[in-house]
Amino acid sequence: MKEDTLSDVDTKSENYVPGHTTVQEALGYINAHLPDLKVKLLSSKRGEILVEHSIKGEVLTRLKEEGFDHFAALSCIDMIDDDRIQLVYHVWSYGSKGHILVKTELPRKDPSTDTVYRIYRPAITYEREIKEMFGVDFPGNPRLTQFILEDWEGPPPMLKDFDTEAYAVEHFGIARRDLPSKPPQPKKGGES
Amino acid sequence: MDDFRSTEIIFGPQHPGIHGNFAMRLELEGDMVRRARLVPGYLHRAFEKLMERRTWHQNIALVPRICVPDPDVNEAAYSMAIENIMGLEVPRRGNYIRSIVLELSRLAAHLMGLGGLGGAIGLYTLPMWTNGERDYVLDLFEALTGGRVYHMYTWPGGVRWDMPENWPRKALKVMDHIEAQLPSYYSLFFESKVTDARLKGLAPITTSWAVEHGVTGPNLRATGLEVDLRRDDPYAAYEELDFDVITLKQGDGMARALVRWYEVGQSIRIIRDAIEKMPGGPVIAKTPPPLAFMVPPGDHYAHVESSKGEYGYYVISKGGKYPYRVHVRGPSFTHGIDVLEKMLVNQELADVALITGGLDVCPPDIDR
Amino acid sequence: MAWSTTTWVMAALAPIIVFLAGHLFLGIARKITARIHRRRGPPVMQQFIDVFKLFGKRTSTTHSWVQDMGALFAVIGVIACSLFIPIGGDPVLSFQGDVIVLVYLLAIAPLGMALGTGSTGNPNSAIGVSRGLMLMLAYELPFAIVIVTIIVHFKTASLGEIVEAQKGFLDWAILSLPLSAIAADLSLQGMLGEKPFDQPVAPSEVASGPMVEFGGKYLGMLMIWHAMSVVVEAGLFVNLFLGGGVLFGGGTTLALIGNIFVWLALTLTVFIFSIFINSVFGRFKMGQALKFYWGFPTLIALIGLSIAVLSNLGVF
Numbered sequence: 001m002k003e004d005t006l007s008d009v010d011t012k013s014e015n016y017v018p019g020h021t022t023v024q025e026a027l028g029y030i031n032a033h034l035p036d037l038k039v040k041l042l043s044s045k046r047g048e049i050l051v052e053h054s055i056k057g058e059v060l061t062r063l064k065e066e067g068f069d070h071f072a073a074l075s076c077i078d079m080i081d082d083d084r085i086q087l088v089y090h091v092w093s094y095g096s097k098g099h100i101l102v103k104t105e106l107p108r109k110d111p112s113t114d115t116v117y118r119i120y121r122p123a124i125t126y127e128r129e130i131k132e133m134f135g136v137d138f139p140g141n142p143r144l145t146q147f148i149l150e151d152w153e154g155p156p157p158m159l160k161d162f163d164t165e166a167y168a169v170e171h172f173g174i175a176r177r178d179l180p181s182k183p184p185q186p187k188k189g190g191e192s
Numbered sequence: 193m194d195d196f197r198s199t200e201i202i203f204g205p206q207h208p209g210i211h212g213n214f215a216m217r218l219e220l221e222g223d224m225v226r227r228a229r230l231v232p233g234y235l236h237r238a239f240e241k242l243m244e245r246r247t248w249h250q251n252i253a254l255v256p257r258i259c260v261p262d263p264d265v266n267e268a269a270y271s272m273a274i275e276n277i278m279g280l281e282v283p284r285r286g287n288y289i290r291s292i293v294l295e296l297s298r299l300a301a302h303l304m305g306l307g308g309l310g311g312a313i314g315l316y317t318l319p320m321w322t323n324g325e326r327d328y329v330l331d332l333f334e335a336l337t338g339g340r341v342y343h344m345y346t347w348p349g350g351v352r353w354d355m356p357e358n359w360p361r362k363a364l365k366v367m368d369h370i371e372a373q374l375p376s377y378y379s380l381f382f383e384s385k386v387t388d389a390r391l392k393g394l395a396p397i398t399t400s401w402a403v404e405h406g407v408t409g410p411n412l413r414a415t416g417l418e419v420d421l422r423r424d425d426p427y428a429a430y431e432e433l434d435f436d437v438i439t440l441k442q443g444d445g446m447a448r449a450l451v452r453w454y455e456v457g458q459s460i461r462i463i464r465d466a467i468e469k470m471p472g473g474p475v476i477a478k479t480p481p482p483l484a485f486m487v488p489p490g491d492h493y494a495h496v497e498s499s500k501g502e503y504g505y506y507v508i509s510k511g512g513k514y515p516y517r518v519h520v521r522g523p524s525f526t527h528g529i530d531v532l533e534k535m536l537v538n539q540e541l542a543d544v545a546l547i548t549g550g551l552d553v554c555p556p557d558i559d560r
Numbered sequence: 561m562a563w564s565t566t567t568w569v570m571a572a573l574a575p576i577i578v579f580l581a582g583h584l585f586l587g588i589a590r591k592i593t594a595r596i597h598r599r600r601g602p603p604v605m606q607q608f609i610d611v612f613k614l615f616g617k618r619t620s621t622t623h624s625w626v627q628d629m630g631a632l633f634a635v636i637g638v639i640a641c642s643l644f645i646p647i648g649g650d651p652v653l654s655f656q657g658d659v660i661v662l663v664y665l666l667a668i669a670p671l672g673m674a675l676g677t678g679s680t681g682n683p684n685s686a687i688g689v690s691r692g693l694m695l696m697l698a699y700e701l702p703f704a705i706v707i708v709t710i711i712v713h714f715k716t717a718s719l720g721e722i723v724e725a726q727k728g729f730l731d732w733a734i735l736s737l738p739l740s741a742i743a744a745d746l747s748l749q750g751m752l753g754e755k756p757f758d759q760p761v762a763p764s765e766v767a768s769g770p771m772v773e774f775g776g777k778y779l780g781m782l783m784i785w786h787a788m789s790v791v792v793e794a795g796l797f798v799n800l801f802l803g804g805g806v807l808f809g810g811g812t813t814l815a816l817i818g819n820i821f822v823w824l825a826l827t828l829t830v831f832i833f834s835i836f837i838n839s840v841f842g843r844f845k846m847g848q849a850l851k852f853y854w855g856f857p858t859l860i861a862l863i864g865l866s867i868a869v870l871s872n873l874g875v876f
Contacts, residue, residue, distance in 0.1 A: 544765070
């Protein structure tokens with residue numbers, strides 16, 4: 001893989017112009033193009049779009065065209081009661097200073113959805129973390145390598161049904177009830 | 193790549209030049225970095241998981257631990273998200289005190305960050321001096337909140353208690369002192385030929401590149417885009433306070449350092465202004481006692497402008513005593529991995545610490 | 561040539577004086593740096609304490625006998641240098657051309673360190689050593705020109721005679737060759753490894769470079785080498801430009817002891833001056849350091865040389 005570097009940055013054609021579409025206009029625009037979406041205006045600066053995960057890329061592309069160029073975060077929530085995993089894409093417009101949350105849901109079993117890193121570059125790292133912590137696969141993301149969990153064999157730890165105590169007992173052989181009430185005192189005399 | 197041409201250096205976590213608890217695997221050809229891979233995870237404490245099992249208020253003691261140099265933004269963003277879900281209105285005086293605390297925290301973080309830059313080029317006098325000033329700020333925090341580094345002072349609904357009576361006078365005195373010291377630091381660091389040689393033209397980025405890669409905060413302002421969440425999405429009392437958004441054009445290491453430098457002055461200005469305009473009244477809204485504190489179902493993404501960039505908390509409540517999920521968006525999550533991996537390529541080994549320090553990467557944001 | 565009793569005593573004493581003075585100077589430097597940093601700083605004796613502590617430690621990691629040799633090389637090289645430096649106007653070893661021998665000897669110790677670190681296999685130390693050798697190339701150029709200038713000016717290549725020629729205060733070379741003195745002092749900054757020229761041991765770049773694999777007794781050896789080389793290098797400047805500290809004439813033992821103290825005081829002054837520069841500057845990159853040394857210091861050293869040659873020819 002070729003390393004992309006700063007020298008690829010075109011310093012000549014530098015003229016960043018933030019887009020000025022407001023949240024309301026953007027939501028209206030999205031609704032006009034994709035009428036069966038659930039769109040909600042939360043406040044003058046905040047909007048919410050619920051999409052099927054297969055078309056979220058299209059929605060995000062349109063939002064970016066409308067000036068929502070800052071990808072603030074990608075949150076993942078394990079909705080265990082609904083047997084769903086929710087992904088929330090937070091985008092922000094520097095021009096109109098509006099925030100739109102694009103929410104999409106995946107089945108809890110073998111969750112997988114396309115990467116959006118080609119639309120929003122910062123997603124590459126968020127997806128990498130979510131893959132590790134929630135087990136959501138993002139086909140197309142080139143950096144889904146080991147991130148934080150080193151030598152991890154258990155299930156994704158941020159899922160709601162991950163039993164931390166059972167994992168500790170299994171891997172370290174000690175449960176909370178077995179812990180001495182007082183910390184063990186160091187033995188006197190001589191270091192080992 | 194030819195095996196005999198490149199050397200691999202593992203830069204950190206035990207390396208004097210690393211900016212916190214993470215590591216870089218650098219592939220060098222001679223003195224040039226050809227490939228950089230960031231290895232975080234040395235400080236992962238699973239805060240997000242822990243927070244799902246603690247009450248709303250217990251988490252206040254947990255969140256500041258995420259970012260050591262600038263802890264108050266965590267409490268503020270977390271509290272703001274809760275307030276928004278609950279529909280709580282923070283009293284004006286509470287908002288003003290929050291602004292002061294946030295600015296003091298920014299001041300301390302910037303002083304520490306500038307000191308880090310001095311350390312990266314070997315000018316150890318600067319970190320000693322700036323961290324000495326930071327200590328006076330920590331003294332102020334101690335007098336106000338009881339804690340020096342972590343304060344647990346901002347609370348859903350306002351701040352935990354009012355300022356002591358003589359505290360504003362003390363704060364103004366410290367501000368006067370720091371302001372009087374600033375010119376000597378400027379001449380020590382920014383007017384030096386060596387700093388010029390090291391920082392000017394170092395890893396320049398453009399605004400579109402920065403926006404594309406999710407660069408926020410002072411690093412984005414150093415490229416010339418006038419963005420500041422304090423102004424764009426006002427929180428606490430910033431709407432009523434007087435300050436300038438500092439922007440510079442060049443987008444290089446010098447601009448990144450200078451933006452931080454000028455923001456120190458702006459923080460002092462905001463603190464003075466807030467103390468002057470300080471309204472009376474209560475500092476905290478009427479809320480249920482901590483043990484009976486319930487948050488109705490809902491979700492909110494609250495973000496604040498930290499000393500390093502955008503700090504966001506996405507809080508999801510399903511009702512009840514515990515948060516359902518809290519997602520923390522730290523500025524270094526983008527700066528510290530993807531952006532840094534790109535910026536380090538084709539730079540000299542000597543500049544690695546300087547670029548990392550210039551971006552003000554705080555690895556605990558990644559390992560939260 | 562038979563040695564006099566004084567020479568025998570000095571031969572035994574010179575390394576000891578340099579050893580004691582080096583650690584004392586470094587302790588004073590640490591204190592001064594601390595005061596510039598607005599800190600209290602360690603006690604002046606801290607450097608002695610550190611070295612004795614290091615020698616009391618077990619060495620947990622050794623790599624090969626080459627590393628042992630490298631550390632020894634460094635210390636022996638600097639002890640040999642201390643015999644060539646006239647301390648208080650009385651060199652132990654003095655002959656025509658000893659300045660040139662000394663310049664070569666000064667390079668032995670860093671080469672020893674390079675030998676030792678090369679055997680450790682740590683990439684940081686390898687980079688540190690290569691930087692050290694590059695830096696040596698950089699500062700040796702103006703310094704060599706300065707040495708030639710001095711030889712031309714005093715028409716002798718013996719340090720003893722150079723010191724002899726600067727008996728009176730007005731004969732000091734710093735007054736007759738001010739440009740060369742500036743060039744020499746700039747080279748000295750690199751020779752001492754003080755900022756802005758401490759690239760070989762830059763902590764934030766190469767994790768202290770050559771020292772990174774040295775611990776315990778090895779580090780103690782390197783600290784001794786560093787402390788002694790500080791005195792030798794700053795002392796060389798004193799001998800070349802500041803009259804070698806010869807204040808009391810007469811050749812009595814008492815006068816010699818007095819001169820030794822004057823020499824030490826001058827050496828300390830030169831070293832402290834470089835510490836002042838050290839604490840208000842950052843560090844250049846390697847390329848910038850090379851550019852710097854081959855620019856301004858080389859230029860003024862060359863001008864100084866031409867002035868010395870022309871005045872010898874009787875133009876002035």
